[in-house]
Amino acid sequence: MSIITVHDKQFQPYITAADIQQRIAQMASEINRDLQGKRPLFIAILNGSFMFAGDMFKHITIDAEISFIKLVSYKGTKSTGNVITSIGLDEDLYGRTVVILEDIVDTGKTLSMFLPQLEHQQPEQLLIASLLHKPDAQTHPVKIDYLGFSVPNKFLLGYGLDYDGLGRNLPEIYQLVD
Numbered sequence: 001m002s003i004i005t006v007h008d009k010q011f012q013p014y015i016t017a018a019d020i021q022q023r024i025a026q027m028a029s030e031i032n033r034d035l036q037g038k039r040p041l042f043i044a045i046l047n048g049s050f051m052f053a054g055d056m057f058k059h060i061t062i063d064a065e066i067s068f069i070k071l072v073s074y075k076g077t078k079s080t081g082n083v084i085t086s087i088g089l090d091e092d093l094y095g096r097t098v099v100i101l102e103d104i105v106d107t108g109k110t111l112s113m114f115l116p117q118l119e120h121q122q123p124e125q126l127l128i129a130s131l132l133h134k135p136d137a138q139t140h141p142v143k144i145d146y147l148g149f150s151v152p153n154k155f156l157l158g159y160g161l162d163y164d165g166l167g168r169n170l171p172e173i174y175q176l177v178d
């Protein structure tokens, strides 16, 4: 692995494909152990989580379902501010064990705005699995139940994460060179 250029910026190798795969297998085995008999519904948040979700789900050996949703942000009223809603969620979450699959929790804003909408449907359990977390960037509290890697507050690329549309196809994760 070496330094790559995407658009106008340089990125250096940060997490190898092998390390990502190994960590995901460990996360999946924790989930298999914890959620045995619960028939969890995994909800993957597009676009970024598509690779993580696919690789994670291959390691899930208990009965489980998966659904993919896209979050849409729009301007609410003066009192509600910006609102995040989802498209593509057809399942009824009432009484279900739900596991959200995210590629990254950065500021935490996306999930902290969206999770109350899921909680409103009264799932039995609402769990978060995120491949990456930037604790130093977080401004909105989000409790992550299954975490792949805690990372510094630097822009990342690859394995689903993009820089202006490019780089999602990289099998490893790169860090912006500053």
Ligand SMILES: O=P(O)(O)OC[C@H]1O[C@H](OP(=O)(O)OP(=O)(O)O)[C@H](O)[C@@H]1O
Pocket (backbone or CB within 6 Å): 045, 046, 047, 048, 049, 102, 103, 104, 105, 106, 107, 108, 109, 110, 111, 162
């Ligand atoms: O914790 P936050 O600061 O809210 O950032 C995390 C969110 O940002 C990314 O999505 P993005 O909105 O870039 O869309 P994408 O998945 O389509 O790239 C990522 O997939 C998370 O959903």
Ligand code: HPA
Pocket (backbone or CB within 6 Å): 104, 106, 154, 155, 156, 157, 161, 162, 163
């Ligand atoms: O570090 C990042 N890289 C790409 N997309 C992102 N979305 C939130 N954080 C990031």
